[in-house]
Amino acid sequence: MNLVSATEVNCRYGAGPTDITAQYDIKIPADAREGVVIPRKMKYTLPPHAQERIAFTVGPERYGEGSMPWIYTFTISLYMDDGATVTVPKVTYLAPTDMATAFLAMADQATGPPQPGGPGLMDPSCISKQARLVAQLVKSAPRPSPELREFSADLARVAAR
Secondary structure, eight states, X not given: OOOOOOOOOOOOOXXXXXXXXXXXXXXXXTTOOTTOOOOOOOXXXXXXXXXXXXXXXXXXXXXXXXXXXXXXXXXXXEEOTTSOEEEEEEEEEEEOHHHHHHHHHHHHHHHXXXXXXXXXXXXXXXXXXXXXXXXXXXXXXXXXXXXXXXXXXXXXXXXXX
């Protein structure tokens, strides 16, 4: 790696950075539908007056070559031992991002100039329909993830060809 530059955008708005001390995966079953609650047990203790961060990844339980990206809208609630509950506001999130990248590449092949391998397997009208659907999800979501916004913009660009 040849680091050419490193610039921090610096407008402090809190106490400063903290390390992520726990990482939890939340795996969505393929048959999960709207309203399902997916429990994820955690063992995490925060010392009194301490500040720490935990992180969550959310995505399909199983995926592989040829899988499609998913867009999840969810909240996460943490239930404390003392009975208190903390709920994170609703977020709309794209996962897995590597499948979104593969989807865009296939859509690009189907809508782009002719290539030696042919136009690809995707139907351009389906790509346009999905671009409209994803754009609507981004527009209606109170907190769309940056990955979802970028995917939507890229998909709209590909569909507009």
